[in-house]
Amino acid sequence: MFYTLEEQIERKLGKVFDELGLDKKYAVIKNSDRPDLSDFQCNAALALAKIEKKNPRQIAENIAAKLSVDEDFEKISVDGPGFINLSLNNVFLAQNVDDICGDERCGCPCVDEKKTIVLDYGGPNVAKEMHVGHLRSGVIGESMRRIEKFVGNNVISDVHFGDWGTPIGMILAEVIAHDGNLDKMESYDIADITAFYKKANIRCKEDEKSKETARIITAKFQDGDDEYMKAWKHIRKVSVDAVKENYKELGVHFDLWLGESDAHKTCFEIKKIAEDKGLLEFDDGAYIIRLDEENKPKPPVIIEKSDGGFTYQATDLATIKMRVDDLSADEIIYFTDKRQQLHFEQVFEAAEKLGIALNTKLKHIGFGTVNGSDGKPFKTRDGGVMTLVDMIKMSKEKVAESMPKAGDESGFSAEEIEKLVNQVTIGAIKFQDLKNNIASGYIFDLEDFANFEGKTGPYIQYAVARINSIMRKNPDIKMEKIVVSNIEERNLMLKIAQFGNVIFRAEQEKEPSIISDYAYNLAQSFSVFYNASSIKDADSAEIAGSRLKLAKLTKDVLTKALFLLGIETPEVMPKA
Numbered sequence: 001m002f003y004t005l006e007e008q009i010e011r012k013l014g015k016v017f018d019e020l021g022l023d024k025k026y027a028v029i030k031n032s033d034r035p036d037l038s039d040f041q042c043n044a045a046l047a048l049a050k051i052e053k054k055n056p057r058q059i060a061e062n063i064a065a066k067l068s069v070d071e072d073f074e075k076i077s078v079d080g081p082g083f084i085n086l087s088l089n090n091v092f093l094a095q096n097v098d099d100i101c102g103d104e105r106c107g108c109p110c111v112d113e114k115k116t117i118v119l120d121y122g123g124p125n126v127a128k129e130m131h132v133g134h135l136r137s138g139v140i141g142e143s144m145r146r147i148e149k150f151v152g153n154n155v156i157s158d159v160h161f162g163d164w165g166t167p168i169g170m171i172l173a174e175v176i177a178h179d180g181n182l183d184k185m186e187s188y189d190i191a192d193i194t195a196f197y198k199k200a201n202i203r204c205k206e207d208e209k210s211k212e213t214a215r216i217i218t219a220k221f222q223d224g225d226d227e228y229m230k231a232w233k234h235i236r237k238v239s240v241d242a243v244k245e246n247y248k249e250l251g252v253h254f255d256l257w258l259g260e261s262d263a264h265k266t267c268f269e270i271k272k273i274a275e276d277k278g279l280l281e282f283d284d285g286a287y288i289i290r291l292d293e294e295n296k297p298k299p300p301v302i303i304e305k306s307d308g309g310f311t312y313q314a315t316d317l318a319t320i321k322m323r324v325d326d327l328s329a330d331e332i333i334y335f336t337d338k339r340q341q342l343h344f345e346q347v348f349e350a351a352e353k354l355g356i357a358l359n360t361k362l363k364h365i366g367f368g369t370v371n372g373s374d375g376k377p378f379k380t381r382d383g384g385v386m387t388l389v390d391m392i393k394m395s396k397e398k399v400a401e402s403m404p405k406a407g408d409e410s411g412f413s414a415e416e417i418e419k420l421v422n423q424v425t426i427g428a429i430k431f432q433d434l435k436n437n438i439a440s441g442y443i444f445d446l447e448d449f450a451n452f453e454g455k456t457g458p459y460i461q462y463a464v465a466r467i468n469s470i471m472r473k474n475p476d477i478k479m480e481k482i483v484v485s486n487i488e489e490r491n492l493m494l495k496i497a498q499f500g501n502v503i504f505r506a507e508q509e510k511e512p513s514i515i516s517d518y519a520y521n522l523a524q525s526f527s528v529f530y531n532a533s534s535i536k537d538a539d540s541a542e543i544a545g546s547r548l549k550l551a552k553l554t555k556d557v558l559t560k561a562l563f564l565l566g567i568e569t570p571e572v573m574p575k576a
């Protein structure tokens, strides 16, 4: 069993708390607010003072006195109203970091209780090219998938494809209007189908009759009409293939490619449960479930529209039931644009009333929009919707500008450069997205996002490639047990030892930006360490070997952190 450095210190504190009869739940530490004075601090005495009705300084002194017999601490002091400041002994710190070297999880423990977590992200729709708005859901979702898996949970990710309802009826109606029938359907590719859908959208907006035709066709196809079903299957297939291509390029993976269509049958069950529980109301031609309006007005959930079609909300309720019954989900987490917040509030409340997810936690994580430099949603130069494909292409062109050219003195081949451009571009796009906390939107900055300086993906990728190069350049130095010989090494070690806790915080808060912050700080600490600590000219072979080992460990931790963000690390980079 591996304990993180923080856990070990908290266990030591806990023992002292037991001896003093203090409530152990306060035996927690945090990184010091004054790293110039101490490594960690414990603020327990302030909370305990109220419970124990004693002076906080006195409580802190008692704890400090007992703790100071432990030689693993170099210095313990009580400061201010009762903060306990703790600094570690160098031998203890170095030993801890040395232990991490042998651990393939870089010192990160696993969760005590493994949960089954269904992650719902991506959410693309048939016949619609993915646009920049789909970027965040995929990028954040993929990172959370990796984080949850890494801490030991059983993770199932589902794309929840929008492949049902009115859009399909509209496309079919448009094709029929164009060809007179659906005979040519299977010869249409994604571009054709997208074009039909665009036309259908305009037509249905302008003309009530076309809208009615599409509605009738939708109802007929959802009832299982053979010809329409065959056409739908084709539309779905070409759409899924196109979307899969996009996600492959972005390195976003899904365990399940289920869609709204898969929930159709269960929608009838949802309606039945609502009816049996006396929750279903017939209102203005539609079947609805009313929600409590105690705290704020909330529109009812519409289960079935007046034309007999199930709604987006009904589909989500049915999908919850399936994920609980078939996948035994302990938690279901959705990643969508913030604007869907009300939808999920309604769905979760209805799920509770229906009793379909009694022991399953439902959570919606809403993110902000990707904006252009004008602060408005990111658009093409002529004001159109920026497709994901175009955005990636544009970004690659930008990244390619700073890459060597094939055949120049750098020695990179054309294939190597292409691979590098892909890795750096996707790394830059993802890091730019994941360095912000999820709820806030951000400006997609084509000038800065791939900069090798500053808080960017390529900066960290570069740090890793540089360490690879350091390792290659010192083949004769043998790695030795890690020791502290200067302050820069010590600071780097303290950072490395935080890895496990950082991952757990990111998992609990569902916030990958905690990891991106950490990776950036770690890369910076490495840079400071490396500028101050020569490996080749170290005072002894032991110190040289320790430094090389520390460098390698930094690389492993950075690589893992980037992996958890969904970012690849090139082995070599130009000028590294």
Ligand code: ARG
Pocket (backbone or CB within 6 Å): 120, 122, 123, 124, 125, 160, 161, 162, 316, 334, 336
């Ligand atoms: N397809 C939906 C959209 O484009 C997103 C789906 C999100 N997931 C869900 N279970 N509702 O808005």
